[in-house]
Amino acid sequence: AVDQLRLLRSEFVKNVSNEVLNQLLDKLQEKILNPEEAESIRVRHRADKARYLVDTVLKKGQGAASVLVHTFCTLDSESDLCQKLRTVD
Template sequence: MPPKNARVAILNALKSLEDSNFREFCDELATAEGDPRIWPSEVEKKSRTEVLKVLLSRCSSGAVDRAITTLRDIGCNDEAEELAAEAGADRSQPAPRRDTSRSPLPAKPSLSRDDSSPTPRNDPKELLSSVRPDFADNVSEAVLDQLLDRLLRKKLLNEGEMESAKQKGRAEKARYVVDTVLGKGPEAASFLIKEYCELDPCSELCDKLKL
């Protein structure tokens, strides 16, 4: 598993891509004959966080290398350079192309832009509010639906709010859930944080949300 700064660097690189470039990145991951092979079903219609998990689980310490190579293959050279710099990779050596033997690029400790700003830790409402944009960008539809079910069972959402949420797209639904829970008070916010981290414990967002 790469060090945390490398994982954050890959996620930052994926977030910097336009949606069309992100989809091209996923397509290239699935069509390139790299080692290890990544299959289309693993990245098709997945969020940036989910694609990050695939890279980490399949490529382990070579995840940064694979991400840089793929970015260059789709013409996103600036993003590839930024990833190499943020992950501590040697920019003087180009990332190897597909079908060649390669070793993982070295990483050195560094502060990511996400780690440089403090996050409120004592107030669950402030903490949840501070990650609202990231939550909307990264939470998957499956996790979101499970959160809705748990909030309903806990009576932190009523049937009307549940129905309203179901009629929204994924990102809008995520923002609606956060806003609704924030209106219910700190206990509701704390419950949502706990349940999210239980459902998606490996996400970078969960690291931020731990009280």
């Protein structure tokens, strides 16, 4: 999952919606992000929010990256990006 996030980081930043990002932050705060991390990401504009989310998750390793990919695909299962993340998986 770390490799797939690195490969698709720029596409994720470009395409993920603010609505999906906010849902992702809520879900990931339950599992891998502490409240301070989530809040520091949440206050940014959409592209920076996506960028910081991916970078924060990548620092946490394979397990966190897997949770992000799985959660994203649960929230946005029909997106091209989810299909690509699943293909690389």
